[in-house]
Amino acid sequence: MTYTKQDLALNGGPKAKTSPTIPMFPGGLEIGDEEKKEVMEVLDNKYLFRYYGPTDSPSKVKAFEESYAEYLGTKHSLALNSCTSALVSALVAVGVGPGDEVIVPAYTFFATCAAVVAARAIPVVAEVDASLTMDPLDLEKKITKRTKAIIPVHMRGMPAKIDRIMEIARRHKLKVIEDVAQANGGSFKGKPLGSFGDAGCFSLQFHKTITSGEGGVLATSDDLTYTRAQAYHDVAACWRKDRFAPPEFAGEIFFGVNFRMSELTGAVALAQFRKLDSIVGRMKHNKKLIKDRLLDLKGIQFREVTDEAGDTATCLIFFLPKGSQVSDFTTALHAEGIEAGGIYNKGVPDWHMYPHWKMLIEKMMPTDKGCPFNCEQSGPAPNYDPDACPQTMGLLERSIHLDIPPQLSEKDCEQIALGIRKVASVLLA
Numbered sequence: 079m080t081y082t083k084q085d086l087a088l089n090g091g092p093k094a095k096t097s098p099t100i101p102m103f104p105g106g107l108e109i110g111d112e113e114k115k116e117v118m119e120v121l122d123n124k125y126l127f128r129y130y131g132p133t134d135s136p137s138k139v140k141a142f143e144e145s146y147a148e149y150l151g152t153k154h155s156l157a158l159n160s161c162t163s164a165l166v167s168a169l170v171a172v173g174v175g176p177g178d179e180v181i182v183p184a185y186t187f188f189a190t191c192a193a194v195v196a197a198r199a200i201p202v203v204a205e206v207d208a209s210l211t212m213d214p215l216d217l218e219k220k221i222t223k224r225t226k227a228i229i230p231v232h233m234r235g236m237p238a239k240i241d242r243i244m245e246i247a248r249r250h251k252l253k254v255i256e257d258v259a260q261a262n263g264g265s266f267k268g269k270p271l272g273s274f275g276d277a278g279c280f281s282l283q284f285h286k287t288i289t290s291g292e293g294g295v296l297a298t299s300d301d302l303t304y305t306r307a308q309a310y311h312d313v314a315a316c317w318r319k320d321r322f323a324p325p326e327f328a329g330e331i332f333f334g335v336n337f338r339m340s341e342l343t344g345a346v347a348l349a350q351f352r353k354l355d356s357i358v359g360r361m362k363h364n365k366k367l368i369k370d371r372l373l374d375l376k377g378i379q380f381r382e383v384t385d386e387a388g389d390t391a392t393c394l395i396f397f398l399p400k401g402s403q404v405s406d407f408t409t410a411l412h413a414e415g416i417e418a419g420g421i422y423n424k425g426v427p428d429w430h431m432y433p434h435w436k437m438l439i440e441k442m443m444p445t446d447k448g449c450p451f452n453c454e455q456s457g458p459a460p461n462y463d464p465d466a467c468p469q470t471m472g473l474l475e476r477s478i479h480l481d482i483p484p485q486l487s488e489k490d491c492e493q494i495a496l497g498i499r500k501v502a503s504v505l506l507a
């Protein structure tokens with residue numbers, strides 16, 4: 079079937095998608111009786127703090143941690159109040175501090191970078207490649223004698239090239255902390271994401287695949303990393319059998335903060351965890367239904383898939399030949415009833431890409447003294463040039479992004495594919 083200008087909804091043709099847009103809250107829209115039951119148990123037991131209460135009730139947070147570690151195949155998992163907290167705790171736990179550099183990708187939510195600064199280390203930014211995850215070639219170029227760790231991000235559901243990144247890290251004796259905030263339930267070559275590095279950090283924030291509104295998880299198989307993360311995330315050492323006992327070994331306890339997860343959050347997280355595979359399975363099914371119908375389309379290039387089976391399929395991303403085509407393309411899709419968007423627009427602030435990380439570029443700290451940007455250990459403060467990642471921005475400015483909610487029907491998927499086909503056939507002809 080060939081389409082002409084008149085077929086576009088923009089020009090009076092029939093709209094491709096007739097049903098309302100489903101918002102992208104994959105787990106959030108599935109909150110129901112299971113979550114209510116778990117939360118009511120916490121309230122009925124008056125057991126709102128994981129370490130003690132008036133009754134001797136089993137902790138929801140602990141049950142969630144145990145389920146999560148078993149799912150990932152890691153020895154430990156620690157529940158926290160956010161993924162940002164998990165990232166900071168993981169960095170501190172593996173020994174990152176003043177004087178160290180940590181490499182992060184140029185396309186990730188700003189929290190990945192902010193966690194490095196919270197650990198008082200210098201963020202170094204690496205390009206992403208056509209998978210929109212960290213480019214292993216650029217990563218290796220960014221390693222210096224100060225580099226201590228790498229944070230690959232499994233961005234927008236897609237596994238990073240974690241096998242190559244682990245190989246580079248081990249060769250240079252660097253720590254790896256996986257940021258799995260956006261790829262809960264994903265895998266690479268059959269192994270769960272978050273179980274490759276020294277630690278894996280997950281988010282349960284409301285936009286994420288499963289959610290407790292706010293929340294995070296740190297997974298690790300290393301006993302020392304786990305113990306130190308636990309020490310950091312709990313300022314009063316409530317997790318220790320005797321909070322006031324002297325350290326059992328050097329580095330076991332030290333100044334920490336309060337990043338603990340509450341039992342109410344743990345209750346929701348536990349119920350949501352049981353839905354993880356179903357939610358990811360439905361997103362994968364929907365993405366395949368849409369993408370398979372577009373494989374022969376001329377003019378668009380799909381984002382590189384690093385591992386089809388391990389992609390959590392939260393979205394479909396493709397590149398147009400030129401960035402200047404994105405605005406007309408998305409306007410035409412909106413008219414078709416399809417809420418796809420461009421990813422990078424220089425004039426529109428977005429925390430997900432390096433040129434918009436104003437806090438980093440201008441080194442905006444609460445005070446003007448101290449690590450990482452103004453201290454002896456760090457050496458001269460780096461100059462963060464907003465144009466320093468041309469490969470990443472060259473890809474992002476040509477990108478079209480479409481969310482794939484698990485709640486889409488087969489008809490929705492067919493109509494979305496039809497709309498994209500119509501628009502691409504006419505505008506990219």
Ligand SMILES: Cc1ncc(COP(=O)(O)O)c(C=O)c1O
Pocket residue numbers: 159160161162163186187189190231257259260280281282283293294
């Ligand atoms: C890639 C990435 N890392 C970290 C975070 C931070 O997660 P949280 O909001 O749970 O702190 C997010 C949240 O959007 C994210 O997308």
